Amino acid sequence: MANGLASAQKYPNAYVAVTGGGTAKNNPNATEADQMAAWMIANGLDENRLIVENKSKSTVQNAQFTKCFRKVPNFSCGDIRQLFLRFY
Template sequence: PDGTMKEELVKRLTVALNSAKKYPNAYIVCTGGGTASDNESASEAGEMSKWMIEHGVDKKRIIIEDNSITTAQNAIFTYDILTSLYPSVKKLAIVSSDYHITTGELLFKAESILRANAPGNEKLEVISNAAWKAPSGSLSTMFQAGALIELFGDVETAFDIYYDNYDIHGLPPLH
């Protein structure tokens, strides 16, 4: 509720930090909007960016996308930022939890393919992934289902799935 990062997000960031050290010339895109009901100024991307800087990443390498609240929106808004402000970026790698990698990769690839068909747009290639291995019993299946439904354009049903998961598991509400 207050914007404090959960253990899973910190574990993902640790994987991202290791990747950032391995590829010191690569940008790092932190994605995710506000999900803290008790702290509207906090965004997931902003908190991730602070963590990366605190752990030695040069802030010039960090790109913040802080408007999305779903993985599909992560892909949409990140594509917009990269193609308009960072046109030299042609390839990307996704860092997430293991259960979420396939969905994230699918959504980013789909967004790139859909956008690349429009005049003047270029395709961004997903070349690699890195994941934190989440413990079993995660919420993965329902969130993946929601993301795929959202990708196919049924945002209302996707959000019903997201909201149900948040309610059932006592997570902070989406807004």
């Protein structure tokens, strides 16, 4: 998390994606993404830079559900697919 925040501070025009659905054993309403988003905001990240995907139940779903977020201007679904294919 600290490395992600440091990168966000280094690149102030970048968005930060946090992903992960309800996986907390003792609280099915808590999600990894929401917890990470809260931490980022508490540590100074502008919430308008966050992309929060909190429905996925697996790593594959993390990618599937995040790929078409419309929050990022001039971003198309094809862009993220190419990124995943290059670095997978």
